[in-house]
Amino acid sequence: MANRFTEFLNGKWFKRIIGVENNTTVINERFSKKDYLYGLYDRFNQHSCVNKLKEDNxxxxxxxxxxxxxxxxxxxxxxxxxxxxxxxxxxxxxxxxxxxxxxxxxxxxxxxxxxxxxxxxxxxxxxxxxxxxxxxxxxxxxxxxxxxxxxxxxxxxxxxxxxxxxxxxxxxxxxxxxxxxxxxxxxxxxxxxxxxxxxxxxxxxxxxxxxxxxxxxxxxxxxxxSRLWAVAQDIEHIQRADDIIRWFQSLFGNIIVSPKRPENNANGFTGKNLTDPINSINGHVTHKDVIESKLNSNVRNILVSEVGLDAVNLMQSINEQDLSKDKKESEEKIFDLFQLPNAYRTQAKYDNYSNEIKEWYDSLIVPLSSNLARSFEQFYGYDKQGKKVKFDFSKMSFYKKQKHEDEKMNVEKRQIELQYQSAKLAELRTMLSNGEISQSQFNNFKDNIVKNWEYENSEDHEH
Structure with missing residues (x-):
């Protein structure tokens, strides 16, 4: 295994798996293929960080x-x-x-x-x-x-x-x-x-x-x-994607520096052979060694090929292909499983932000708190004493907003009702003056209108 990695880093095996001689375009395309990344990972990674869901984890x-x-x-x-x-x-x-x-x-x-x-x-x-x-x-x-x-x-x-x-x-x-x-x-x-x-x-x-x-x-x-069993495969997908990216980055580097193809010669390469010794005194030190040393400092993040130079960002290729897409889809399944609103999946706020959070509270948080309350009441016998455990969320901004909107709507409703009742009274007065109804009939109609108005606006009726 060590010999194969040495061969890989020296460029020989790298040339063979790419299929052409250090072509950065092909390198970029090849490493953007999900199956290719999985193949490398399965073949060489001996320490997987993927943990399968079990009953106790x-x-x-x-x-x-x-x-x-x-x-x-x-x-x-x-x-x-x-x-x-x-x-x-x-x-x-x-x-x-x-x-x-x-x-x-x-x-x-x-x-x-x-x-x-x-x-x-x-x-x-x-x-x-x-x-x-x-x-x-x-x-x-x-x-x-x-x-x-x-x-x-x-x-x-x-x-x-x-x-x-x-x-x-x-x-x-x-x-x-x-x-x-x-x-x-x-x-x-x-x-x-x-x-x-x-x-x-x-x-x-x-x-x-x-x-x-x-x-x-x-x-x-x-x-x-655990409800996580419904997304057990997605949990593995996420871990595997993260593990591949970390492993690939730590082992092979973020960037490959390799031969640059001249514009006037699509099939040829230019540049000094970087494996030539720098001088006769230190014949084992090559231009490639010096470049890698200066670029990487203490960590191997960049590979340098033997001739050339051109650079390609491997991690950009990895992040833009199906590996990240699959991970994102698996994460969305998990968010859906927990009914997490879109407002909490993104930093962006929009017009119906507070409405979405309120609906989430109504459908998930309030029922959960009610479940908690009932369990405590039953365990300590509070239910037999008529005591109630309360989780009150009415102070939350979206509930305050809803209360304000409800109060405003009630005021508008009362104004409309008042206008309607006033119009009815005006019509009754006209009928009384025209002799269409008697004074007693007018008084009865008026009393009924007032009683209905008082009932509609009473606190007991509102509750």
Whole structure:
């Protein structure tokens, strides 16, 4: 293999695969062919960075694939943008509710934003997410002689009650193992979940976790299934395209400097033979060696041929051909899978930008937050007490804009209705003066018009 690469870099094998003697036009065309790049990659690259999707690496892949990373980050940011609080059965906000406190300050190591961004990643990339309620406690630790050596923080399962020491922790689906069997279905043993992260690991009964599912696993009802399986092939395409470009660039260089074809002789080449020694003292040093040394400095980014000189940018050829196109198509499939609006796929803003984001919130973020709220209500029995967990997004600019437009439309509607009712009253007065109706009939018609107007504009009717 080393001899073949040496031969490649010396130009002999390079001439052979190109098919003609260092023709930059042919070089450029040949390296712009996707199949040709794949062939080189498969033949010589011994260290592929392509990771196939598996049951225990979906979250890990979400960090490596830009389209997935952008999608789950956006969802997490949107989820965190809501105001979180708890209402009692009369709709009054409970200022010191313990659940609201934990939802706004999940644990001592994560901010609220970090927590919900991580939730979105686990939920959408992993297919499900378990929240582990824990209680922190400082306990005195004794040394081997029974002497007190200080305090240490311990975390224990917080069951289904809340207090000032309760924390919420997210369990990474990549690091979760579940115990589910026929015996669990029959009620002979509890379902269990084992977990591990940088701070703690252990096993707990499923009933002490707060579960959330994007997709359930038909083979294991307490586990989820990643939606990434729908684009597993696209994930490989993206990694492969990135890997080929990185590998090709690091091994063969960005630019080939090669013979320039003279205008008056389409089949000939000009220029000094660059493999000739520079002088008799250092006979092994050639013009080619010196040029490559000066151009590349510390990194091999440019190849120099033996005669010539003309230059072609290989990476431009690679970026303009089907490899990048395939990658882009795969990324669009992933964005579609996560329902990411076009407004978040591009930096450009346009007329319906805020409308598109609002529709995305309405169709994805609001239902997701409602799912979260219901799960917390049921786990802690708030639903039985009539309490409601709220994720309020009404302060977002596009909802404010919509509210303003709705209020403006209502004002215009009332003005039209008022004009209509005034016209009806004027017509009734004319009929009364002409003797077409009696005074009592006029009074009845007038009272009905006023009652309808008051009803249409009452707060109860509007709500």
């Amino acid at each position: 979906a979250v890990e892949l979400s960090y490596k694939i830009t389209a997935i990373n952008i999608s789950v980050e956006r969802i997490g940011q949107a989820l965190n943008s809501g105001i979180i609080y708890v209402e009692d059965s009369n709709g009054k906000i409970l200022e010191n509710d313990p659940l609201a406190r934990v939802l706004n300050n999940p644990n001592e190591f994560q901010t609220r934003e970090e927590f919900y961004k991580q939730f979105a990643r686990f939920y959408y990339a992993g297919g499900y997410c378990f929240i582990l309620p824990q209680e922190i406690a400082k306990q005195t630790v004794s040394d081997i002689y029974g002497m007190e050596s200080g305090e240490k923080i311990f975390r224990t399962i917080a069951a289904k009650y809340l207090n000032d020491k309760t924390e919420f922790w997210l369990l990474n689906p990549d690091d979760v193992a579940t115990e589910f069997s026929d015996q669990v279905l029959k009620g002979n043993k509890p379902a269990k979940v084992s977990y591990s992260n940088s701070l703690f690991n252990g096993t707990t009964e499923f009933k002490f976790l707060i579960p959330f599912y994007d997709n359930s696993d038909p083979e294991n009802p307490i586990k989820g299934k």
